[in-house]
Amino acid sequence: MHHIVIGAGPAGVTACETLRDLDPSARITLIGDEPEPPYSRMAIPYLLVEQIDESGTYLRRSNDFYARNRIDVMSMPVSSINPADKVISLSTHDTLDYDRLLIATGSTPVQPPISGINLPGVHNCWNLADARAIATRATPGTRVVLIGAGFIGCIILESLHKRGIELTVVEREDRMVPRMMDEAAGGLLKRWCESKDITILTRTGVSGIEQEGAGLSVSLDNGDTLAAGLVITATGVQPNTGFLQGADIDIDQGILVDNYLETSKADIFAAGDVAQGRDHPTGGFVVQAIQPTAVEHGRIAAANMVKARSVVHRGSLNMNILDTHGLISSSFGQWMGVEGGDSAVLLDQDRYLYLNLQFGGDHLVGASSIGYTQHIGVLRGLICSRAPLGAWKQRLLDDPTRLMEAYLGSVQGLA
Template sequence: MHYMIVGAGPSGVIACETIRKMDKNAKISLISGQCEPPYSRMAIPYFLEEKIAEKGTYLRHDENYFSDQNIGIVSQAVTQVDSSNDNVILANGEVLSYDKLLLATGATAISPPIAGIDLNNVHNCWTLEDARNIAAKAVPGSSVVLMGAGFIGCIILQSLLKRGVKLTVVEMGVRMVPRMMDDVAGALLKSWCESKGVTIMTSQQVTSINAVNEGLIVDLKDANSLNADLVICATGVKSNIDFLENSGINIDQGIVVNEFLQTNINNIYASGDVAQGLDFSDQSQHVQAIQPTAVEHGRIAAINMVNNNCCIHRGSVNMNILDTMGLISTSFGQWMGVPDGEQSILLDKDNYLYINLQFDGDYLVGVSSLGHTQNIGVVRGLIRGKVKLGVWKKRLMNNPNRLMEAYLASSLSQA
């Protein structure tokens, strides 16, 4: 049996390892579109901050790890999937056949369609190559304009500040991390950043970028232009599905998959940022593009490829943890609440502490927080385990800080 995994991010690598554990003799090929060893984007901020070297971003550290596992790595992009003949076609023209295929091709950073977005000193912050460029150009004293205050924008703020740059953030939305935080948390995050010397412009847009002499001039929709030495574009990502046109594989925002993470073609599966998988909270199919979901997908898809769809994916809880210059925020599930739901909120503005629990009847369905890190994983346990809260609902309504106690009392009695 030849298992082919396309994409060497966390989802693809976990899938290879899962297959190898289940089948010692299978042939496993990992096709990587990048010329680097498999690495993690999650580690890029720490590379930019010079906390780690490039090697510190690698998904697996032993140089011979993949060959020891008898996983063959092919460093070529896949340009086409010929599903009727069970072949993939590589960028160099080579044709490789598979018995079962996993598409874990991830996502790519997108740039807004504005003039000057292709200029030399305008970079995304998505790949290791992007990070190298940013590291080379974000030198002490330089002016940097960061487009986008979403997850990626916020998580690299600290790295950029540590590089000694003068930083302005331009966000289109009305608040920072609009897809992860409510108004209260977004406003607190903004004042935190401003207190650290970062200029934050919300409800603002870059309309064009122009090269002038050595530098850049960044034009804004409703404000004076900014001078910059470097513009970083962190305005979002999209699934890598373009190569699947005419492949016969159903695509939408990402690759459409069923409860086994299988596509409409029997021997082709999809996982991670490219898969439009099930969301646990609202049972809708969409691309979550987060690390924990990528590995969950990779593992489940691999099990189903080896053991013929024995493992149902009941949905992943969308969740994020974000460190914005030392202020740690989290969001889980339906943090924005549900119709007829109830909420329990505790806010201490002066100390940047916020916790917001959202309930649907007797169940916790979403949480967002600032400044809370201890035992925070129980939120996933409570939501994903559908732990019936009973008397603890009222106690949490009175004191949302007692999540761990609620979890222990409720789950252990149910175990």
């Protein structure tokens, strides 16, 4: 049995590890296209603040992990797949036969259509090469413009600011993290950042970037310009599916998979940022593009590659957790609420506290919070369990902070 895994990120590496556990005699090939050993993008912010070195980003720390587990690692882009013949082609035109194939090729940052986006000094913050370039330019006192205040933008914001730079964030939408939190919470986060001397421009677009002397000049759609030594873009990602042209695999926002993470082609599975998998609690199929989902996908896809339809993917919970200068914000599931649902909201502007619970019938279906760190595990547990809240629903509507009691009462049956 030859298992091929394309993509050496968290989904691909977890899958290979699971394949080896479940299929001791199989041949396993892991194919990436980056020069470094498989690493975690999530660790890049820690690299930027020099909390770790590059080796600290590696997904498996011991040098011999892959050899010990008899996983052949190749660094070579896969250029096409032929499902009928069960063959993949590499960019060298070499081919490899597979019995089961996993596509875990992740996503790539979207390049906003802005003139000057390819100038030197304009970077994504997506891979280790980007991190090196940013570390070279983002020296204390440098003016940095960050385009995009979504989840990834806000993660980068934290580490950039810790490097002692002068930071301006430009966000087209009306608030920070618009796909993670509502206006009240986004506004609170913005005020917090401003109190830390970060300039946040919402409802503002970038219309162009030009070279100006040794630096850059960023034109805004309100007519202003910003001088910058470094511009970083974080305006969303798109799944890496280009090489699948001609493979006739069903693709929507990402590669469509069933409840076993198998694609529309037999013996081809997909996992991680590239896959449009089941969402918990909606039951719909979405691209979540977060690492916990990638790892969960990788593990389940691998189990089903070894033994067909052995493990059902019941859905991953979409969740985002941010630490912005010590202010922790989080969002889970259907944080924006559901039609006909109820909600409970608590807002304390002065103490930067916010808690928003969303109910669908008798269940908690989503939540967002700022400043309530002690409730993060409980929120996840309540949403994932889909436990009927019974009398606890009204109690939570009256006082949303009683989450722990509600969890113990409804999920653990202790009250």
